[in-house]
Amino acid sequence: MGIYRDLGRNPGVFRVLFSQLMARFPFGMLSIILLLHIQLAYGAYAYAGIVLATQSIGQAISGPLSSRLMGRLGMRPVLATTSLVCAVLLVVIAFVHLPLVITAGIAFLIGLTTPPITPAVRTIYPSLVPGSQLSALFSLDAAAQEIIWVLGPVVAVFVSSQFGTATGLCVAAAFMVAGGAWFILSPSISKVIIPKSRRGLGAVLRYPTVIISTVVGFFFVAAFAAIEAGIVAAFSGGGSGGHSGHGSMESGVVLAVFAGGSLVGGLVFGHRELRPWSLLVRIAIVLVGTSLALVSQNIWWLCAVLFLGGLGTAPAFAAVSSIVSSTVKFSETAEAYGWVGTGQLVGVAAGSAVAGVAIDHFGPTGAILASTILLVICAFCAAVTIKQLPDLKGRAIEPPPETGTLAIPLP
Structure with missing residues (x-):
């Protein structure tokens, strides 16, 4: 754990880490609050x-648009404007x-207008530490974000109900x-200037690692959405065991516990040197x-096996961040x-939609099976692209140099 102690010796690291967690905390609250608010206001969950x-x-x-704007207009103007506009719109929905x-x-x-906090902070990180x-x-960030998804829904339900x-x-x-x-007022942000990208919007998708990270991320997160729906259904009377009563508490x-496994995995394993096969191994742990x-x-069985699966979650997200940071030019990382x-x-x-259909036809087990299939596809994608992934053993994670065409006048 000494490596995390060493991180604290870099000025501004923990301020950036904790401030961005606070700025992103609403993301763990909004889905459930909007669901409850709109249902009460309009009388139907369909609405x-x-x-x-x-x-x-x-x-x-x-996502891509606001991230690109940070390179053109600067981080602070984009983050400040989106944060204020988004917050005002939330208040409008609340009272009108x-x-x-x-x-x-x-x-x-x-x-x-969702503030692009995540692209911003992961663009800043390489300037904060060696x-x-x-x-x-990246591993500490991926582990800490579990706080958002564990406490966010709890705070949302408590405040809304009370x-x-x-x-x-x-x-x-x-x-x-x-x-x-x-986060915006952190001195570290003023020291980071994202060079304006010379290429058009979407050109960054020419990097194989960006395509791989996007596709793997799609299936990986879809699997989580599916199993979360399955777990909730299992303890709300939809499972074969007929659970009821304290179902929501049990789920x-x-x-x-699933998120706790991710937190432990991120802290213990996530900082390991990334090899081309590391992403596959971390996804495989979640799949098991x-x-x-x-x-x-x-x-008790679900707590045990999902804690095991959680051990690979944060390390997999950390691996994706490392892959992008080490293969994409700094001007295009955001x-x-x-x-x-x-x-x-x-x-x-997509994962929620697939899980809904699976639960209707096969019960909670159908959603867990859907999650398993999505993770198999995710692991397959990571396996067939191993040759395109970087080998960072013994290497520092640094973006490739900015290059361009230089015109040299003839004598």
Whole structure:
């Protein structure tokens, strides 16, 4: 663990890490608060699904666009503007009852103006620590983000149930503004200037590693969305065991243990030197734990096998960050992370949709099986692309140099 102690000796590292976690905390709250708020306001979960879908579409579009804008306009202007606009739109939905079509349009704008915190911070990280420590920082970041997905829904449900969904949306907006300001005002940000990319939007997809990271991220996150839905269904009366009563609490415990495994895995294994086969091994660990969940839906069994699967989760996300950072030019890393994020967002929607169909036809086991199949596809993608992945053994993680055409006048 000494490597994490060494990270703290670099000025500004932990401030950036914790401030970006606070700025991203609303992302763990918004889905469930919007679901509850729209259902109460319009009387149907189907309408809530429409609003959430439009928000996801807007967020998927904004990933590459807002990330690229940071190279043109600077990080602070883009982050400050999107944070404020997004927070204001959340407050509008909280207190103004509008026709569903207009509300869905506002939700689309919320997605479109989602602050690009993740691409920004992962672009900043290489400037904060030496290349030899970057893998550990990516790993710590991937492990720490589990706090968002464990505490976010808990805070969302507590605030919404005690004080109302409108208050819940305001709390999410407050986190977005306060956390965003803390992150934006970090001195480290002023020292990072992203060079303007010389190529058009989407040109970064010519990097094989960006395509690989986006596709792998899509299937990886889709698998998580599917198994989460399966776990919730298993303890809400939809499983063969007929669980009821404390179902939501039990599913929360299982998912928290899953996230706890990811946290442990990120801290213990995630900083290991990345080899071309490392991504495959980390995905395989998650696959083993997920497939074992097919054996039984007993809460203790699920906690044990999903903790095992969780050990590979944060390390896999850390590997994706390291792959992008070590193979993409610095001027294009923000956009690259934007595309990777878009792949993951689409994966959430696709995984949830597949899980819903599977649960309707086969019960909770169907969603867990769908998750297993998605992870098999994910592992296959990582396996067939091993030759395109970097070997970072004994190497510092550094982006390739910026190169361009230089005109030399003839004498």
